[in-house]
Amino acid sequence: MDGVVVKQQQGQVIERFEAPITVKVILEELRESGYRGHLIRESTQLRVPPPTVLVPGDVVVLVEKRPREPSWFDEHDGLPSASAFAKxxxxxxxxxxKHDPVYDLGRNSAPMPLVLAHEAFAGYVQALDSHRLDVKDWTFVSRMMAMSGYFDQDVDRQAELLQCWKLFFEQNWPGKFKLTSSREPDILIQALVGGEWITVGIVVVKNEVGLGGEPCVESLKHYGSHATSRMRDMHWSYWTSCLPVLILEVVGPTIRVGGAIFHDSPGYEPFTPYLHMLKFLQDDExxxxxxRAIVAFPxxxxxxxxxxxxxxxMQPTQSYSERAVEAWWPSLLIAEKQRHPGLEVSQFTRQVYQRTEKRLIFLLKYSTGEERLMKFSQRYGADVHxxxxxxxxxxxxxxQTLVNGWKAISMEYYSPNTGWIPLNRLEPGPVNREHALDPSSWENCRQAVVKAYQSIHELYxxxxxxxxxxxxxxxxxxSLKVAFVDFDWAGTSGDVRYPIFLNPNINWPQGVQACHPILPVHDKELLKLDLNLELNLWTPLERLKPCQRPSGHGGVHCSG
Incomplete structure (x- = not known):
């Protein structure tokens, strides 16, 4: 219908209004939907005063005072207090x-692995394995272990903990430890940045195990409130980063260290289990x-x-129209962007239940015209690839090998612009696919795939x-060529196993089970099932278990 069109600054249409209508009425309507700001004419880029009457065909752009709040913040506002929620x-x-929980705690959903999200988290996890302890470290640890005795109440344990940390932290660190009110974390660790105090750590203290509620949930409620205030205050720490914070839980004589970031919602990951700080512990390992868990924290x-x-x-009071896309990137990609300022990065997503999940796969477009895919995985069959x-x-x-077993794989991008299309988009069928082949071409494609696999299987x-x-x-x-991708599980038969979780919605071949060995016959049977082939692709030798095969094939052995 004809009317007044209101767009966002990025070009998307927000709303169409019947005309004539005043700017004032439009702004009131937009405000009810969570939008705030002023209007400019798209043609002249000049501000339109509220009394102005707009007529059919007018196109205006909303310059937002602040972006529309994601629905998560309203959901968080409706939660009980941190202490009540934790109980x-x-x-x-x-x-x-639920499938889309208010916090990503690893039970029903998980955030990006925190060692990828920020270098401080990666450094902490690395120190858990490699930090060389000295006399100063052991002195600090012995003081912490002395806290394993009983305290009358939480505040007494908090005060003792504060004394320990203050003595150990670097003298030139521009920070402070803040005992807080009942509606805040027990202790805030803050750094002085540009003349203001920035939260870098949240500490929750429970006098004894089982008292006062679930400390992890309480920590994340406090962190969620921190993120909410940073977002609504238009604070640069939220709008330009993943808002990293370290989380320390002290529960009686135990301690656990983790971290939190904010993407679409708060995400938490523990870096250690609950560790006992018992004063008379007699186990050197x-x-x-x-x-290491204690001394790596500072x-x-x-x-x-x-x-x-x-x-x-330089100007911390500036306004932001949208959050920096780098807030969702692994730190390695942020460093790559700094090396190549013209780099364009796109992140792949997938639908999980009713939630859109960002994948650890990115398309990188360099100013030189080069395109590459970068994916992050803890397991990768590099030799097979x-x-x-x-x-x-x-x-x-x-x-590239990263911390905690993670790997960054950078590969040449086989782009649709150069003719490369995944087979699931080529298959004819009732679904309207842009690149769907006619039945004859699809059959030629299937035969090309079979020939390619047989060729590589003869070699290896x-x-x-x-x-x-x-x-x-x-x-x-x-070119009618075939290429295989996604070598996460690849390896030598008998050496590699399926992961602990297999998608139950996939029609796996007989014999495929979580944690069981991956066999060549599984590859061929899956290829037959997925491509609806009638060919006999395997040989009797490949039906044997790994330990029954002839010797002389490097790396093959019986693995159970």
Missing amino acids: DVAEMKKQLG YLTRLA PAIVSISAFYAALAP KAWSDAGFAPTFTI PYHVHGDLRKRNILFNLN
């Missing part, structure tokens, strides 16, 4: 037990683990403080891929 099992189940706090200091803008790539059946790639008969579904096979509409 209410029914409310925790209601808010945290356990003591070393405990000591350097991580200093690291987050330095991050905020480097991030702080390399062999198949050298044979011409997979993209070239490089791999004991290589297994593990997930040869259509979505992981590319076909080039121009």
